[in-house]
C-alpha cells in the first residue's frame with residue numbers, strides 16, 4: 383500500500399514516516415523540499431497517483447492570521463482536489479482539540495477552515511484532534527515573551543508527546559476512515575502557566591512566568607475546557623516528567 387505523508391519532513395510527519403516504513407509500507411514524503419507543494423500544486427498529481435492513504439501533517443510557515451488561513455484553505459483545496467481525482471481512499475489530518483471553542487484565534491479559525499474543507503470533500507476521512515505537543519512548549523514561550531516575562535493563562539492543558547501522537551496517527555492511517563473526528567491527549571491535566579514554569583526551570587531558562595487568567599493564547603482567552611478534551615479521548619502514555627527525562631538524556 384502506498385501512503386503519502388504531506389509534511390513528512392516535519393516534527394510529527396517524520397515520525398509517522400518512520401513508523402509506517404518500519405511496518406513495510408511504501409511511504410512518500412510530501413514537502414516543498416521533496417518537490418511536492420500543496421500551496422502551489424507542484425508535484426501533487428504525481429504524488430497522489432496510486433496512493434490509497436494521504437496523511438496531511440503540514441503546517442503553515444507563518445502563524446500570522448491571514449497567512450495561516452490562506453495556507454490551510456489553499457493547501458486543503460489543492461490536496462483534496464488531487465486526492466478526489468486520483469481516487470484516494472482515506473484522508474487523515476491532524477487538527478487541535480477544542481478548535482471550535484477557540485475561534486477568537488486566527489490560527490484556530492484556519493484549522494476550522496481546514497476541517498470544514500475535509501468534511502465537504504468526497505474523500506473518506508479521519509480528523510485526529512490533538513492537544514499541544516510537549517515539543518511545542520518552546521514555541522508557546524516564545525509567543526508569550528515580553529522582555530524577561532512570559533504571561534500565560536493558568537487554564538488546564540493536557541499535552542502529549544510527539545512520539546505518542548505520531549503512533550496514534552500511524553494507527554489511524556492503517557484503520558478504516560471514520561468520516562469524523564476524535565480527540566487525542568496526554569495522560570495528565572496541568573495548568574499552562576505551571577507547566578511552563580516547570581519547563582523553564584528544567585532548561586535553566588531565567589524568564590519569569592506570570593500566571594494571568596486574561597493572558598491570550600494565540601489570540602484567544604482560555605478556560606479549563608478550551609484546550610482539553612471534553613468526553614472520550616485516546617490518551618498517550620508519556621507524562622511531562624518522562625518526556626523531559628527522555629528529551630534531556632537525548633542531548
Ligand SMILES: NC(=O)c1ccc[n+]([C@@H]2O[C@H](COP(=O)([O-])OP(=O)(O)OC[C@H]3O[C@@H](n4cnc5c(N)ncnc54)[C@H](OP(=O)(O)O)[C@@H]3O)[C@@H](O)[C@H]2O)c1
Pocket residue numbers: 388389390391392393394395412413414415416418419420421422438439440441442443476477478479493511512513514515518
Ligand atoms: N504544535 C502543536 O502542539 C499541535 C497540536 C495539535 C495539532 N497540531 C497540528 O499538527 C500538524 C503538524 O505540526 P508539526 O509541528 O509536526 O509541523 P512542522 O514540524 O512545523 O512541519 C510542517 C511540515 O509542513 C511542510 N510544509 C510547509 N509548507 C508546505 C507546503 N506548501 N506544501 C507541503 N508541505 C508543506 C513542511 O515542509 P518543509 O520541511 O519542506 O518546510 C514540514 O514538513 C499541524 O497541522 C498542526 O496544526 C499541532
